Amino acid sequence: MSTPKRVYNFNAGPAVLPLEVLQQAQAEFLDYKGTGMSVMEMSHRSKEYDAIIQGAEADLRELLGIPSNYKVMFLQGGGTLQFAMLPMNLRATGSADYILAGSWSQAAYKEALRLGTARVAASTEKDGFNHLPKNLDLDPQAAYLYFCSNETIHGVEYFNEPEPLAGVPLVCDTSSDFISRPLDISKYALLYAGAQKNAGPAGVTVVIIREDLLERTPSNLPTMLDYKVMSAGGSMHNTPPCYSIYMVGLVFQWAKKIGGLSAIQKNNRAKADVIYKSIDESGGFYRGHVQPDSRSVMNIPFRLPTPELEDAFAAEAKKNDLIGLKGHRSVGGIRASIYNAMTIEGANALVDFMKDFQRKNG
Numbered sequence: 001m002s003t004p005k006r007v008y009n010f011n012a013g014p015a016v017l018p019l020e021v022l023q024q025a026q027a028e029f030l031d032y033k034g035t036g037m038s039v040m041e042m043s044h045r046s047k048e049y050d051a052i053i054q055g056a057e058a059d060l061r062e063l064l065g066i067p068s069n070y071k072v073m074f075l076q077g078g079g080t081l082q083f084a085m086l087p088m089n090l091r092a093t094g095s096a097d098y099i100l101a102g103s104w105s106q107a108a109y110k111e112a113l114r115l116g117t118a119r120v121a122a123s124t125e126k127d128g129f130n131h132l133p134k135n136l137d138l139d140p141q142a143a144y145l146y147f148c149s150n151e152t153i154h155g156v157e158y159f160n161e162p163e164p165l166a167g168v169p170l171v172c173d174t175s176s177d178f179i180s181r182p183l184d185i186s187k188y189a190l191l192y193a194g195a196q197k198n199a200g201p202a203g204v205t206v207v208i209i210r211e212d213l214l215e216r217t218p219s220n221l222p223t224m225l226d227y228k229v230m231s232a233g234g235s236m237h238n239t240p241p242c243y244s245i246y247m248v249g250l251v252f253q254w255a256k257k258i259g260g261l262s263a264i265q266k267n268n269r270a271k272a273d274v275i276y277k278s279i280d281e282s283g284g285f286y287r288g289h290v291q292p293d294s295r296s297v298m299n300i301p302f303r304l305p306t307p308e309l310e311d312a313f314a315a316e317a318k319k320n321d322l323i324g325l326k327g328h329r330s331v332g333g334i335r336a337s338i339y340n341a342m343t344i345e346g347a348n349a350l351v352d353f354m355k356d357f358q359r360k361n362g
Contacts, residue, residue: 006019007321007322007323008321008322008323008342008345008346008349008350009323009324009342009346010322010323010324010325010335010336010337010338010342010346010350011323011324011337012152012153012176012197012299012324012328012335012337013152013176013194013196013197013202013337014196014201014202015196015197015198015337015339015341016339016341016342017200017201017247017251017341018251018254018340018341019341020254021247021250021251021254021341024250025246025247025250032048033048035048039052039242039243039246040242040243042242044236044239044240044242045236049242052242052245052246052249053074053234053235053236053240053245053249055249056074056245056246056248056249056252057072057074059249059252059253059255059256060072060179060206060252062256063179063252063255063256063260063261064179064182064183064185064208064261065182065184065185066185066208067185067186069210069211069212070185070208070209070210070211071208071209071210071211071214071231072206072207072208073206073207073208073209073227073230073231073235074204074205074206074207074235074240074241074245074248075204075205075206075207075230075235076203076204076205076240076241077205078194078196078202078205079104079173079175079192079193079194079205080107080111080194081205082108082173082192082205082207083107083108083111083112084111084112084114084115084225085225085227086108086112086144086146086171086190086192087111087112087115087116087118087143088115088218088221088225089213089216089217089218089221089225089226089227089228090143090144090169090171090189090190090213090216090217091112091115091116091117091143091144092216092218093143094117094141094142094143095116095117095118095119095139095141095142095143096112096116096117096118096119096142096143096144096145096146097118097119097120097121097136097138097139097142097144097145097146097164097168098112098118098119098120098121098146098147099121099122099123099133099136099145099146099147099148099162100120100122100123100124100125100129100133101122101123101124101129101132101133101147101148101151101154101156101158102129102148102151102152102153102154102156103129103151103153103154103328103330104148104151104152104153104173104175105146105147105148105151105173106123106125108146108148108173109146112146119137119139119142120137121133121136121137121138121139121145122134122135122136122137124156128154128289129151129153129154129156130154130156130289130290130291130294131156131290131291131293131294132156132158132293132294133162136162136163138164138165138168139165139168140165140166140167140168142164142165142168143168143169143216144164144168144169144170144171144189144190145162145164145165145168145169145170145171146171146172146173147161147162147170147171147172147173148172148173148174148175149161149172149173149174149177150174150175150176150177150296150298150299151176151296151299152175152176152197152298152299152328152337153299153301153328153330153331153335154289154290154301154331155288155289155290155295155296155299155300155301155335156290156294156295156296157177157294157295157296157297157298161187161188169188169189169190169210169213170187170188170189171188171189171190171191172188172190172191172192173191173192173193174191174192174193175192175193175194175197176197176198176298176299176337176339177197177198177296177297177298178193178195178197178198178199178206179198179199179251179252179255179261179264179340180198180261180264180265180268180297180298180339180340181261181262181264181265181268181297182261182262182265183261185208188208188210189209189210189213190207190208190209190210190213191207191208192205192206192207192208193205193206195244195248197298197337197339198251198298198339198340198341199248199251199252200244200247200248200250200251201243201244201247202244203241203243203244204240204241204244204245204248206248207227209227209231213227214227214228214231215228223237224237224238255340264340267340267344268297268298268338268340269297270344270347271297271338271342271343271344271346271347272295272296272297272300272338272347274344274347274348274351275300275336275338275347275350275351276288276295276300277351278351278354278355279300279302279354282354282358283362285304285305285358285362286302286303286304286354286358287302287303287304288300288301288302289301289302289303289331289333297338298337298338298339299335299336299337299338300335300336300337300338301327301328301331301333301334301335302333302334302335302336303332303333303334304333304334307332309361310326310327310332310333310334312361313325313334313357314326314334316353316357317350317353317357320349320353322346322349322350322353324337325350336350
């Protein structure tokens with residue numbers, strides 16, 4: 001199959017997908033494995049689709065080493081629905097602790113407040129969310145301790161989990177660094193991830209939950225917001241996002257084929273290092289937002305001397321097939337998102353452009 005022209009896609013999400021995955025989906029689009037149907041047309045109750053969703057779960061369990069006492073669900077509504085679904089299921093009474101290290105954990109906290117009581121265990125908002133919190137004020141009676149492992153907008157990432165107090169479950173929004181590195185799932189009570197960063201197209205959210213947490217779910221929740229019901233139905237209480245799950249399954253297969261999460265972590269670190277090196281060696285022309293010990297490997301925000309230069313940078317980059325580099329509307333600047341499917345060639349192409357742009361405008 002001939003390789004079509006592909007830009008270097010630095011969008012924060014929906015984001016770049018592996019070319020190999022896209023080509024396989026293209027080849028199977030009209031006729032999936034001799035069925036004479038696209039996966040888009042297939043009944044979610046068919047044996048063919050059952051094999052797709054079961055295969056996706058099995059491959060994810062292998063990639064992450066998910067213990068047998070954890071359930072995997074493929075849900076809808078994005079990570080944003082989990083901001084509400086989480087406290088509805090796990091905080092029937094009492095309070096929950098939230099660590100605020102960026103816009104997404106802050107949004108989750110605000111949503112939790114709409115439904116009950118929540119505390120700020122730590123916040124770096126006064127510093128512009130440019131580092132991880134150092135000290136936590138924890139409630140020993142908290143229903144759970146919440147954090148976001150990678151803040152997509154501000155470019156802050158956890159590489160070691162925060163330590164909850166004894167008996168307090170640790171829960172995490174891992175949307176933008178999901179399957180980007182090995183993880184000890186046993187440290188968590190629940191993780192969730194919108195697929196559209198590393199795992200596939202938009203439309204499906206992966207939720208991994210320890211089985212005993214399901215007993216916390218109140219009996220009066222709406223059916224589609226009930227973890228216990230959705231888990232018991234094998235993610236198919238209603239029609240799931242069939243094609244998105246199929247695509248996610250292809251990404252999991254690709255991740256295994258290229259060496260698993262250790263190999264992916266090595267690739268991701270190499271890409272991040274070359275871009276951060278270019279920023280640090282620019283003499284201040286490029287300025288990173290985040291303190292070095294908190295820098296994300298997934299999302300690299302930086303500034304130029306003026307907003308006008310930032311606009312010119314993004315526009316010229318696009319002309320050079322480097323797209324999606326404009327920073328989030330809430331913070332401005334430039335942001336390079338270098339998820340799993342971004343190649344080292346793409347990172348090097350960005351660095352070459354950065355050096356050339358500085359020579360012309362520095």
